Structures are given as C-alpha cells and as structure tokens.
Amino acid sequence: MAPVRQPDAGASSAFVQLTETRRFAYAQGRFKFFASGLFSFSARFVKPMSRQDLIDELKEIVGDRYVLSAKEDVIVYEQDASILQAMPEIVALPADVQQVSAVVKAARRSGVPIVPRGSGTGLAGGAVPAEGGIVLSLARLDRILKIDLANRVAVVEPGVINLDITKAVAAQGFFYAPDPSSQAACSIGGNVANNSGGPHTLAYGVTTNHVLGVEVVLSDGEIVWLGAMVPDAPGYDLCGAFVGSEGTLGIVTKVAVRLMAQREAVSTLLAVFDDMDGATRTVVDITAAGIIPAALELMDQLSIEAVERGAPVGYPRDAAAVLLVEIEGVTEHTQRAMNLASALCARNGAREVKKAKDDHERELLWKGRKGAFGALGTITPNYYVQDGVVPRSQLPRIMRTVADIGKRYGLRIANVFHAGDGNLHPNILFDLRHPGELERVIEAGAAILRACVDAGGSITGEHGIGLEKKAYIGLLFNDQDLEAMARLRQSFDPERRLNPAKIFPSPAGCGELRVGPARMPAGLWI
Amino acid sequence: MTQPNEEISALPPGAGSARLDLPELYQCVHCGLCLDQCPTYRVLRLEPESPRGRIHLVKAVAEGRIEPNQRFAEHLDLCLMCRACETACPSGVHYGRIAEAARALLGPPRWPGRALALLCFRHLLPYPTRLRWMASVLRLYQRSGAQRLASRLVPRRIREMESLLPAVPARFFSPSSEIFPALGERRTRVAMLSGCVMSTLFGAVNEATLSVLRLNGCEVVIPRRQTCCAALNLHNGETMMAKRMARKNIDAFLAAGVESVIVNAAGCGAAMKEYAHLLRDDPEYAAKAERFSSLVKDASEFLWELGLALAPRRVELRVTYQDPCHLAHAQRIRSQPRALLRAIPGLEIVEMAASDRCCGSAGIYNLTHPDMSQELLREKMQAIAATGADVVVAPNPGCMLQLDYGARRYGPKIKVLHLMDLLGQSYGAAGPA
Numbered sequence: 001m002a003p004v005r006q007p008d009a010g011a012s013s014a015f016v017q018l019t020e021t022r023r024f025a026y027a028q029g030r031f032k033f034f035a036s037g038l039f040s041f042s043a044r045f046v047k048p049m050s051r052q053d054l055i056d057e058l059k060e061i062v063g064d065r066y067v068l069s070a071k072e073d074v075i076v077y078e079q080d081a082s083i084l085q086a087m088p089e090i091v092a093l094p095a096d097v098q099q100v101s102a103v104v105k106a107a108r109r110s111g112v113p114i115v116p117r118g119s120g121t122g123l124a125g126g127a128v129p130a131e132g133g134i135v136l137s138l139a140r141l142d143r144i145l146k147i148d149l150a151n152r153v154a155v156v157e158p159g160v161i162n163l164d165i166t167k168a169v170a171a172q173g174f175f176y177a178p179d180p181s182s183q184a185a186c187s188i189g190g191n192v193a194n195n196s197g198g199p200h201t202l203a204y205g206v207t208t209n210h211v212l213g214v215e216v217v218l219s220d221g222e223i224v225w226l227g228a229m230v231p232d233a234p235g236y237d238l239c240g241a242f243v244g245s246e247g248t249l250g251i252v253t254k255v256a257v258r259l260m261a262q263r264e265a266v267s268t269l270l271a272v273f274d275d276m277d278g279a280t281r282t283v284v285d286i287t288a289a290g291i292i293p294a295a296l297e298l299m300d301q302l303s304i305e306a307v308e309r310g311a312p313v314g315y316p317r318d319a320a321a322v323l324l325v326e327i328e329g330v331t332e333h334t335q336r337a338m339n340l341a342s343a344l345c346a347r348n349g350a351r352e353v354k355k356a357k358d359d360h361e362r363e364l365l366w367k368g369r370k371g372a373f374g375a376l377g378t379i380t381p382n383y384y385v386q387d388g389v390v391p392r393s394q395l396p397r398i399m400r401t402v403a404d405i406g407k408r409y410g411l412r413i414a415n416v417f418h419a420g421d422g423n424l425h426p427n428i429l430f431d432l433r434h435p436g437e438l439e440r441v442i443e444a445g446a447a448i449l450r451a452c453v454d455a456g457g458s459i460t461g462e463h464g465i466g467l468e469k470k471a472y473i474g475l476l477f478n479d480q481d482l483e484a485m486a487r488l489r490q491s492f493d494p495e496r497r498l499n500p501a502k503i504f505p506s507p508a509g510c511g512e513l514r515v516g517p518a519r520m521p522a523g524l525w526i
Numbered sequence: 527m528t529q530p531n532e533e534i535s536a537l538p539p540g541a542g543s544a545r546l547d548l549p550e551l552y553q554c555v556h557c558g559l560c561l562d563q564c565p566t567y568r569v570l571r572l573e574p575e576s577p578r579g580r581i582h583l584v585k586a587v588a589e590g591r592i593e594p595n596q597r598f599a600e601h602l603d604l605c606l607m608c609r610a611c612e613t614a615c616p617s618g619v620h621y622g623r624i625a626e627a628a629r630a631l632l633g634p635p636r637w638p639g640r641a642l643a644l645l646c647f648r649h650l651l652p653y654p655t656r657l658r659w660m661a662s663v664l665r666l667y668q669r670s671g672a673q674r675l676a677s678r679l680v681p682r683r684i685r686e687m688e689s690l691l692p693a694v695p696a697r698f699f700s701p702s703s704e705i706f707p708a709l710g711e712r713r714t715r716v717a718m719l720s721g722c723v724m725s726t727l728f729g730a731v732n733e734a735t736l737s738v739l740r741l742n743g744c745e746v747v748i749p750r751r752q753t754c755c756a757a758l759n760l761h762n763g764e765t766m767m768a769k770r771m772a773r774k775n776i777d778a779f780l781a782a783g784v785e786s787v788i789v790n791a792a793g794c795g796a797a798m799k800e801y802a803h804l805l806r807d808d809p810e811y812a813a814k815a816e817r818f819s820s821l822v823k824d825a826s827e828f829l830w831e832l833g834l835a836l837a838p839r840r841v842e843l844r845v846t847y848q849d850p851c852h853l854a855h856a857q858r859i860r861s862q863p864r865a866l867l868r869a870i871p872g873l874e875i876v877e878m879a880a881s882d883r884c885c886g887s888a889g890i891y892n893l894t895h896p897d898m899s900q901e902l903l904r905e906k907m908q909a910i911a912a913t914g915a916d917v918v919v920a921p922n923p924g925c926m927l928q929l930d931y932g933a934r935r936y937g938p939k940i941k942v943l944h945l946m947d948l949l950g951q952s953y954g955a956a957g958p959a
C-alpha cells in the first residue's frame with residue numbers, strides 16, 4: 001500500500017479520504033476530496049521567504065542558468081500567442097520530474113503561485129501569469145521516453161513537440177493523431193492541458209481520446225500517475241478529468257499517448273468558392289451524405305490573402321472561400337468518397353475542385369492552412385481569435401452572422417477554421433495602437449460568442465478558457481456547474497497555487513495584466 | 527583608396543530606440559511557430575534565446591520598457607543570424623532586419639575579442655590588399671614552423687581558435703585580367719564577386735567558378751574596384767561601414783555593364799541582395815541599390831536558370847549536401863544546388879538529417895561563442911556521419927571552414943567541397959594550377 005498522505009493541517013476540517021489507492025490514482029498517489037470549504041482559500045504559508053531566498057533555492061534545484069529573474073529575461077515570458085501580457089517574477093526551467101516537484105514545493109513554502117508553460121502557443125492567455133509569481137517552463141523536459149509499437153503507445157515528457165512524436169514513428173507507419181495547426185511548435189503538455197484538437201479531430205477526436213495516462217506533480221509536490229497504459233483503466237477517470245484542466249489541477253510531467261497506424265490511402269482536395277455560403281453548405285452536405293472526412297477545413301478570402309502574402313502556397317487570391325477536404329482509408333473507399341465530395345462541391349457552386357496529385361501537393365495545401373494564423377501578421381498587427389462552436393447544420397447561418405457583426409462594428413474578420421467540427425475561428429483584426437479599437441473588438445467578440453451559444457454551441461472548441469474567455473464562462477455554465485468544477489479543483493489544489501486566475505471568473509489579483517503594448521482597459525478581460 | 531570617415535559612436539543607454547521603430551516588429555504575432563526551428567532555442571530551451579523572444583525584447587526596447595543593456599545584448603549576440611526562423615515564420619517576418627537594426631543600436635558586440643574584431647571590420651575587410659597581406663603573414667607563420675613552436679607556448683583557448691583555421695593555400699585568387707571571354711558560344715555577360723575569404727582561403731573555388739561560368743557561355747568581368755560584401759560588418763552592428771562598402775560595390779559592379787552579378791558564397795550573396803534594403807533611405811543610392819540587388823545571383827541559382835550548356839562528365843562519389851543558412855533560409859535556394867548535383871552523372875546523393883540546420887559557423891560566431899558553436903557542430907557531424915558520404919558539399923566559405931574543422935575534430939574524415947569545385951572537377955577544368 002502506498003504511503004498515506006497526511007492532510008494539510010488546517011486546510012479543511014471536513015474531508016473524505018478515499019482509500020483503495022489503486023482504484024483512483026493509478027500508481028503511487030491518492031487523492032483527498034474536500035466536501036466543504038470550497039471557496040475558503042486558506043492558503044497558509046509556512047514561512048514567507050524573501051524573493052532572493054526563493055531565487056537562490058530555485059537555482060540550487062535547477063541550476064543557475066535555468067532560473068531567470070532579470071527583467072530582460074522574464075519579460076519574454078509575459079505573453080503566449082494571445083495578446084494578453086503579465087510579467088512573471090521568476091521563470092524556472094527544471095530538467096526532470098524531481099526538479100519540478102522540488103520547485104513546486106519551494107513555491108508552496110514561499111506562498112507564490114505557479115503557472116506552467118509549454119511552448120506558449122496558447123491562444124487564451126493560459127500560460128500568462130496574471131497573478132505574477134513563477135512561470136514553470138516544461139520546455140526542457142523534452143525526451144521521448146518509450147516507444148512501444150506492439151502496444152501502440154509512446155511515453156513522452158511534456159515538453160516534447162507534438163509533431164516530433166509523429167516524426168519518431170512515421171517510418172514505422174504510425175502517427176499521433178491530434179494535430180493542432182501549431183503542431184510544429186506546441187508541446188504535448190500544453191495539448192493535454194488544453195485538450196487540443198486540430199484539423200483531423202473530425203475523424204480522430206481530441207487529445208483526451210489519445211491520452212492513456214499522465215504523470216503529474218500535484219500542488220504539494222507529490223508525483224502521481226493518473227490513468228494507465230491500457231485503455232479503459234478501472235475506477236474514476238481522473239486522467240480524463242485532468243485533460244483540459246489548463247494547468248490548474250497539476251503539472252503534467254509524463255504523458256502516455258496512443259499511436260495510430262497510418263491509413264492505406266489519403267487524398268486531399270481544395271474546392272474554390274465565390275461565396276462563403278456555398279462553402280458552408282457543402283460542409284453540411286458532405287457530412288449529411290454520410291462521408292466522414294479526416295478533415296474539413298475552411299478559409300475565407302482574408303485568410304487566403306494573409307497566407308499568400310506570408311509564405312505563398314498558391315491559393316487563389318480572388319476566391320471568397322476555399323474548402324480543404326481530406327479523406328483517408330482503404331483505397332476504394334477514399335476514391336468513392338472523394339468523387340462524391342467533389343460532386344457536392346460542384347453542386348454548391350464551387351468554381352474549381354483541385355485534387356492534390358502527390359504528397360508534395362498535399363503538403364503544400366496543408367502548409368497554407370497550418371500557417372494561416374501566423375500569416376495574419378501580414379495583414380494586421382494584432383488579432384483576437386474566437387473559438388466558438390456551433391452544430392454543423394448551423395454553419396451557413398452563423399457565418400452570415402459573423403459577417404454581419406464585422407460590418408456592424410466596422411472590423412475586418414478573417415475566418416480559418418475546422419468547419420467539419422463546427423469549430424469557428426473568427427479572427428478579429430485590429431491595431432492596438434489605434435485608441436478605442438480594442439473595445440470594439442471585445443464587444444464584437446462577445447457578440448460572436450453569444451451568437452454561438454444561441455445557436456446551440458459553445459464558447460470554446462479547443463483553445464481553452466484561460467484568462468481570456470473567463471468572463472464568458474457564465475454563458476455556458478450555471479452556478480452549480482461552476483461549483484462542481486471548483487470542487488474538483490479544490491480537491492487537487494486547495495491553496496489555488498497552480499495557475500490561479502484561470503478558467504473561473506474571479507478577480508485577477510495583484511499581477512499586472514496588459515494587452516499588447518497598450519494598457520489593458522480595466523475590467524474588460526477579467 | 528578611401529579612408530573610413532564615418533565613425534560609429536556608442537549610444538547612451540535608452541537613446542535611439544526610435545531607430546528601432548520597424549514595421550517588421552509589428553508583423554510578428556507571437557505565434558511561436560519559429561521556436562523549434564531556432565538552433566539556439568533547441569539547445570537551451572530558453573525563450574530569450576529564441577526568435578520570438580528576441581523580437582519581443584527588441585519590441586520592449588523600442589517601446590522603452592527595458593534598456594538595451596548588457597543582458598539584452600547577450601541575447602542578441604547568441605543569435606547565429608542563420609535566419610531559420612524566417613523560413614519557419616508564416617507571417618513573413620524579416621527577423622534578420624530586426625536583429626541587424628538592434629545590433630546597430632547596440633554597436634559592435636562586447637565579447638573579449640572585440641578590439642581585434644573592430645580592427646578587422648574597419649581596417650581589414652574593406653581593403654582587399656591589406657587582407658591578402660595579413661593572410662600572407664598567416665601563411666608564413668603556418669609554414670615556417672613558428673606555428674609548431676607556438677602551439678607549445680600559447681594558452682589552450684587561443685590554440686583552439688587557431689585550429690579553426692585551415693592551412694592558407696599557396697596561391698590567392700588573383701585574376702590575371704578584368705575580363706574573361708566566354709569559352710564557346712557567348713550567352714551572357716556577368717560579373718563575379720571575388721570575396722575576401724573566398725579569394726584568400728578558397729582561391730581554387732573561385733577559379734573553378736570562373737571556369738564553370740566561362741564553359742557555360744558567360745563572359746565574366748571581375749571588377750578590380752570591388753570590395754568585401756560587408757556581411758560581417760552588418761551582422762555586428764557596423765552599419766555605417768557596411769553602407770560605405772555597399773556603395774563601393776554598387777559602383778564597381780554597375781559600371782561593369784553586366785546582366786547578372788554572380789556570387790559563390792552564400793553569406794555574401796544574401797548580404798548583397800539586401801543592399802536595396804540597407805540603402806533604402808539613401809537618396810543617391812536607393813535606386814541604384816535596388817537595381818544592383820536584383821542582379822545578384824547565387825552561382826547555383828544562376829546556372830540552373832541559365833541551363834548548363836556543357837553536360838557534366840561522370841564523377842563517382844557519394845555526396846551529401848549541407849544547406850548553408852544564407853542560401854536556404856536567407857535566399858530560399860534549396861532545389862537549384864541539388865538539381866546541379868543531380869546533373870552530374872555518377873554522383874550518389876544522400877540527404878542528411880536536418881540539412882538546413884546551422885553548423886555553428888555563422889561568420890565569426892565560432893570564435894565568439896565556442897560552446898554553442900561546438901554543440902551545433904557536433905550534432906552536424908553526427909548527421910553527416912550517418913549518411914556514409916565521401917564528400918559534403920557546402921557552397922559557402924564559413925560552412926566549409928567549420929565542417930573541415932569538424933571533420934578534423936569530431937570525424938568522420940570527410941572531404942568538404944564547394945558545389946563549384948565538384949562541377950569544375952566534372953568538367954575536368956578545376957583545381958589550382
């Protein structure tokens with residue numbers, strides 16, 4: 001039997017301790033579920049340390065080079081791929097799980113918050129330390145520990161880049177399915193934390209469908225395994241609860257992922273439309289016809305323009321929309337499905353349907369799509385991306401609504417999104433240096449999210465709530481839902497040490513939060 | 527010969543951030559897609575040592591949020607200027623221009639050999655004759671036995687730096703005339719950059735390039751008044767001097783009345799294609815620079831566009847190709863050199879892993895940042911060893927020196943050749959006389 005962890009004296013009087021360790025936490029850990037005292041954050045700090053003492057202690061743990069505290073260093077960690085900024089006081093980069101645990105313990109003793117960070121490609125400010133404190137970068141935990149092709153499992157550290165898993169097994173005919181467009185840069189730890197999806201989510205599901213187990217460091221420094229190496233572990237699905245928790249329940253230090261076998265045939269087409277309506281109707285028709293493409297992605301005229309200006313791949317610049325359809329499977333199936341999909345494109349007014357002739361052409365079609373977010377920099381200094389979801393059948397209508405909202409607020413909106421999932425990414429383009437523009441952008445963003453919820457959808461498909469969507473979480477969940485979630489969080493992290501100020505609507509606290517180069521308008525984001 | 531008359535003065539801290547008001551800074555949307563392509567980030571996993579981090583720092587200086595102090599300078603100095611981030615960037619951010627502007631603001635770097643480097647940038651590189659004279663002294667030192675004696679007396683660090691140098695060849699590239707007629711039917715008239723390092727340490731490559739061009743129907747002009755391309759000055763914040771050198775080259779080459787300016791060193795080609803940007807605010811030279819930059823062609827780029835008039839003959843070798851950063855990333859030239867290699871019958875071409883990752887040479891980086899440089903070189907030599915090739919082709923002098931040193935230090939004992947060496951060899955026309 002694993003050693004029983006002592007409850008923190010005074011943390012909460014009423015707690016139910018669950019026995020039978022193995023049923024709940026796979027290997028060595030065990031959990032306390034707190035039944036009450038949910039919102040009384042009784043953070044007790046053993047001994048407040050001075051900042052310098054903490055820095056020295058951290059240096060002892062991870063080495064001098066990997067503790068940053070000078071402004072010219074930490075400023076780089078004030079932002080992720082969103083536009084929110086808040087500066088950490090210290091950045092620590094541990095090299096292994098023991099060091100992660102030691103850093104967490106040190107932070108706890110000195111009473112400062114910890115914000116985990118992977119590659120900082122998040123679009124919701126999840127890795128931005130809104131309350132200051134320590135940013136704990138997992139970038140150095142970047143080893144692929146085990147590849148077990150017989151069981152189709154790989155065990156990797158959280159800092160491993162998503163695409164590197166596929167690269168490591170591609171020659172043997174396998175791949176890791178979740179493929180965020182940022183896959184050449186984002187980390188597996190970040191993917192787990194955000195339950196990230198990608199263009200191929202349509203066929204394969206999101207991260208949670210591909211994670212078998214995770215090793216995590218809890219808020220008190222304890223190291224536990226959640227889940228298993230086999231699908232369908234007994235007991236509560238704590239691993240499932242952990243995936244998507246955005247760094248608020250613990251720090252991921254190992255991930256066991258499922259590997260999939262490559263399909264026999266892949267074929268990809270690009271359909272060019274002169275109006276958005278035709279493109280969205282095609283999406284509805286393709287799925288209604290019973291074809292399940294591996295990916296179904298849409299880009300509008302502004303996104304096409306951005307891609308062609310940044311790193312051109314040959315999308316037609318005058319098109320109103322292009323639709324990428326990818327079908328995988330056995331050869332006969334893909335051919336049949338491809339013919340049907342082309343016919344449906346034509347029926348909805350596609351002016352051109354181009355099939356990729358070889359891998360090179362296929363890669364080029366995808367390269368444009370995958371670089372589309374980044375390419376927006378060629379047409380705008382700033383963008384604010386929404387991540388709303390609607391039922392697929394609502395796509396034509398919601399796209400019209402988005403266009404109307406753009407007109408109403410006088411803002412350009414570039415759309416590049418996972419159409420097959422009904423997962424919109426309207427990017428509202430603006431320039432932070434223009435006074436007053438940000439306010440309009442935020443209003444327009446809220447209007448879009450409201451429209452998504454009204455259409456029976458949600459406010460985030462894959463980017464997470466983070467800092468940036470906190471204000472909107474009430475659109476989706478009622479107080480009871482929120483309380484249930486808070487309870488879960490409380491049981492993992494009673495002191496709200498880990499990534500505080502995220503997900504739940506709450507005051508951001510003492511940290512200084514800015515939007516890009518301008519001051520953040522008070523109360524807008526939080 | 528003109529003397530330098532514009533001096534760079536050290537700027538007081540905080541001043542001049544207006545000079546960093548670059549539109550390029552605001553083209554970066556912080557997406558992070560460049561991170562994993564950056565060699566320094568891959569090794570250290572620290573974001574201040576990444577492209578996005580460096581851009582963020584420059585932005586912070588431009589906005590007056592941090593001072594352009596020593597720490598800031600260190601982050602910029604550790605950058606290899608390999609521009610792999612530009613290839614990775616979907617937003618088309620010109621990182622190189624951002625970094626050059628920041629380095630110009632900082633002035634020349636502050637590492638130990640600074641005084642020596644300044645001497646070199648200001649008083650050696652701009653003057654081909656002085657450079658040659660220096661190289662002759664070095665050659666004398668290497669051949670007279672003084673080197674062997676010195677190796678027992680000087681400290682290890684200096685010995686290591688010295689071992690980076692190849693043996694200075696017996697002959698420099700000193701063309702006997704300014705104009706060389708085409709051999710066979712004349713198809714075009716081009717000029718050729720001799721280059722400072724190329725003409726002293728790689729004279730044979732220049733001779734091979736000249737022969738290959740002539741054999742393919744080019745009348746070749748080698749303007750006497752040309753000078754070094756100024757790439758090193760530019761990368762090290764010596765903008766004024768770089769501009770002077772650029773103007774001198776523009777005059778020399780435009781006067782030659784040619785259709786193309788051929789460069790066989792990737793770093794020089796990249797720098798000369800940027801003259802248009804460098805001199806964009808110079809009322810007298812902006813237009814000329816624009817025209818000049820449009821004429822500049824890498825030798826492989828040019829030959830592939832022109833088409834080989836003479837079919838290469840058989841060369842039985844297993845070769846691997848190293849993409850020089852300033853060819854693959856800065857000039858986006860990858861397929862042309864490979865296509866030329868494929869045009870040589872008998873060559874077996876084996877791709878190495880990550881052929882477009884920097885080998886750590888990066889101008890004088892291997893002298894200024896030996897640790898990072900050695901780390902990258904070790905990795906590179908492993909990738910090369912895995913191909914089992916006899917020859918590694920790298921059309922840039924910096925890469926050639928570094929790989930040659932890598933072969934001596936880490937193995938495999940592989941031969942390093944320029945693409946023009948190989949082509950020349952296949953025409954049976956190459957090699958020093």
Ligand SMILES: Cc1cc2nc3c(=O)[nH]c(=O)nc-3n(C[C@H](O)[C@H](O)[C@H](O)COP(=O)(O)OP(=O)(O)OC[C@H]3O[C@@H](n4cnc5c(N)ncnc54)[C@H](O)[C@@H]3O)c2cc1C
Binds near residue numbers: 188189190374
């Ligand atoms: C160009 C571009 C395209 C994108 N496309 C997609 C897409 O198609 N689909 C999609 O879902 N997302 C997409 N994203 C968003 C982003 O890439 C994903 O959310 C990604 O999973 C973030 O990973 P990261 O390593 O960058 O995490 P970060 O941004 O560093 O962090 C994200 C969150 O995870 C937490 N976290 C990070 N590492 C750990 C850890 N080890 N343990 C615990 N918590 C941790 C952080 O605290 C934060 O809350 C895109 C982003 C960009 C810039």
Ligand code: SF4
Binds near residue numbers: 567580604612621
């Ligand atoms: S130029 Fe090279 S070393 Fe410098 S930031 Fe870009 S990728 Fe990194």
Ligand code: SF4
Binds near residue numbers: 611
């Ligand atoms: S890829 Fe380009 S836009 Fe993205 S962070 Fe790097 S430089 Fe900026």
